[in-house]
Amino acid sequence: MAFLVEGFLKAMELLINGDTSTWSAVSATVKASTGSMLVSLLTGLPCGFILGYFDFRFKRSIRTLLDTLLALPTVCVGLIVYAFISSKGPLGDMNLLFTLTGIAVGQTILAFPVVAAITASIIENIDPALKLTLVSLGAGKKNIILTCLWEVRFGILTAAVTAYGRILTEVGISMIVGGNIKYHTRTMTTAIALETNKGMFADGIALGIVLMAIAFTVNLSLSFLRKR
Amino acid sequence: MKSRKCLSVLVSGLMVLSCALTVQSAEKGELMMATTTSTDNTGLLDYLIPFFEQETGIALKWTSTGTGNALKLGQNCDVDVLLVHAPPAEKTYIANGFGKDRREIMYNDFVIIGPKSDPAGLKGKNISQALSAIKTNKAFFMSRGDDSGTNKKEKLLWKNAGIALPDKEEWYVQTGQGMLATINVSQERNGYTMTDRGTYIKYQDQQGGDAPLTVLVEGDDILLNQYSVLTLNPKNCPDAKYDLALKFSDWMASESAQNKIGEFRLLGKRLFIPNAK
Numbered sequence: 001m002a003f004l005v006e007g008f009l010k011a012m013e014l015l016i017n018g019d020t021s022t023w024s025a026v027s028a029t030v031k032a033s034t035g036s037m038l039v040s041l042l043t044g045l046p047c048g049f050i051l052g053y054f055d056f057r058f059k060r061s062i063r064t065l066l067d068t069l070l071a072l073p074t075v076c077v078g079l080i081v082y083a084f085i086s087s088k089g090p091l092g093d094m095n096l097l098f099t100l101t102g103i104a105v106g107q108t109i110l111a112f113p114v115v116a117a118i119t120a121s122i123i124e125n126i127d128p129a130l131k132l133t134l135v136s137l138g139a140g141k142k143n144i145i146l147t148c149l150w151e152v153r154f155g156i157l158t159a160a161v162t163a164y165g166r167i168l169t170e171v172g173i174s175m176i177v178g179g180n181i182k183y184h185t186r187t188m189t190t191a192i193a194l195e196t197n198k199g200m201f202a203d204g205i206a207l208g209i210v211l212m213a214i215a216f217t218v219n220l221s222l223s224f225l226r227k228r
Numbered sequence: 229m230k231s232r233k234c235l236s237v238l239v240s241g242l243m244v245l246s247c248a249l250t251v252q253s254a255e256k257g258e259l260m261m262a263t264t265t266s267t268d269n270t271g272l273l274d275y276l277i278p279f280f281e282q283e284t285g286i287a288l289k290w291t292s293t294g295t296g297n298a299l300k301l302g303q304n305c306d307v308d309v310l311l312v313h314a315p316p317a318e319k320t321y322i323a324n325g326f327g328k329d330r331r332e333i334m335y336n337d338f339v340i341i342g343p344k345s346d347p348a349g350l351k352g353k354n355i356s357q358a359l360s361a362i363k364t365n366k367a368f369f370m371s372r373g374d375d376s377g378t379n380k381k382e383k384l385l386w387k388n389a390g391i392a393l394p395d396k397e398e399w400y401v402q403t404g405q406g407m408l409a410t411i412n413v414s415q416e417r418n419g420y421t422m423t424d425r426g427t428y429i430k431y432q433d434q435q436g437g438d439a440p441l442t443v444l445v446e447g448d449d450i451l452l453n454q455y456s457v458l459t460l461n462p463k464n465c466p467d468a469k470y471d472l473a474l475k476f477s478d479w480m481a482s483e484s485a486q487n488k489i490g491e492f493r494l495l496g497k498r499l500f501i502p503n504a505k
Contacts (some may be wrong), residue, residue, distance in 0.1 A: 086304045087304055087305035087465070088304045088305060092305075098289070100262060100290065120394075179291035180291060181289045181290065181291055182274070197406050197409040198269055198408045199408055199411070199412040200434070201430070
């Protein structure tokens with residue numbers, strides 16, 4: 001129990017005093033997760049839409065594959081990405097190892113299936129009557145698609161929040177690909193792992209509280225969007 | 229639709245920018261090092277490296293991991309320089325063409341620590357007798373089990389004592405974690421472990437000077453723990469920054485750095501003793 005109280009007080013202290021290493025970890029987390037979120041949304045939403053809206057061969061197998069990828073362990077993603085971007089790997093020349101961009105690449109692999117799978121389910125579950133109504137009103141194909149997308153906007157928001165949660169909490173990719181380098185690639189989660197490793201539980205809890213505050217702020221602003 | 233287009237332009241712009249930034253910072257005299265958990269956990273690097281950056285203008289980033297993994301990162305050319313502590317492994321590494329220059333920088337020693345009550349009666353024994361006593365009493369012993377420099381040394385000590393590595397014994401716990409974490413597991417389970425003295429002093433400091441685990445076995449010659457800077461072989465890693473790595477190695481051996489290493493203390497004790505020639 002003492003750890004929790006001490007951790008909470010420490011969290012306040014770190015944030016209010018503007019502790020450099022804490023803020024640098026916050027900024028690394030936000031940078032990497034924002035990058036990976038944008039890319040996974042830009043790629044995942046169209047893929048999810050195509051999977052949910054159209055019928056084609058292998059659709060079922062692709063869905064199954066996607067659902068399997070939902071359970072991808074973050075350390076496996078970390079290992080695979082490391083194998084590719086290590087200097088001896090096929091993408092070694094891109095200098096992505098031990099960078100935030102490298103972490104973002106791994107996190108995108110993690111978030112993409114979440115965005116695509118949830119979007120596909122939502123599109124599949126659109127009331128069939130909606131399409132019929134639109135057709136009977138004389139809407140063109142483009143208008144039908146746009147109206148459908150507008151109808152499911154909150155569902156897509158859910159997909160985004162779920163994916164963001166997975167990205168924000170992962171530690172395997174950040175640790176393996178990022179290398180936990182102070183002031184550069186040390187994210188909130190790897191900082192927590194390090195502090196716990198060193199037996200500094202209160203510091204770990206303090207950082208955990210900061211991380212939860214970020215998650216809370218993101219969720220709060222999204223639910224605000226939903227109300228409007 | 230217009231705003232969507234704007235967004236995608238913005239995003240691709242951002243990505244190009246971030247790529248450009250990474251490339252640019254890589255050009256400006258920056259060195260990437262892989263090192264052991266002990267140099268990082270004790271706070272030595274946090275204290276020492278700002279001096280290096282100030283005196284040479286070279287920025288140094290480091291990732292801390294077990295010596296085994298650090299050597300692997302060098303073999304894959306993912307870093308430019310190594311600061312490790314497993315002399316036999318380092319010599320093989322150079323012989324295999326992965327490393328080039330090895331420079332001894334500092335040392336401390338390994339100690340066996342355990343509960344003050346000392347249930348297996350290790351106090352006063354030499355290292356081989358102590359390990360036998362642990363085995364006979366089936367006392368909990370925490371091993372790093374991560375192929376780090378400390379783990380390599382520990383395996384060697386079992387061998388020297390004529391005991392087969394107790395890999396599957398119930399009392400032999402392999403934590404797979406860094407040194408401080410392993411000491412903390414030992415404390416929780418009231419067991420013994422082997423640690424470098426620097427990390428032990430850091431642990432004592434964290435416990436406010438009065439730690440539940442105390443040093444029981446120390447002083448054998450075999451317990452010496454030598455740290456060295458290793459540059460990578462340019463033949464294996466043509467892109468690694470060999471020149472900067474040599475500069476780092478020279479700086480670590482310089483009088484100024486050696487003095488600073490000697491001045492680094494916790495609880496009034498030296499964690500590492502400089503011994504560069």
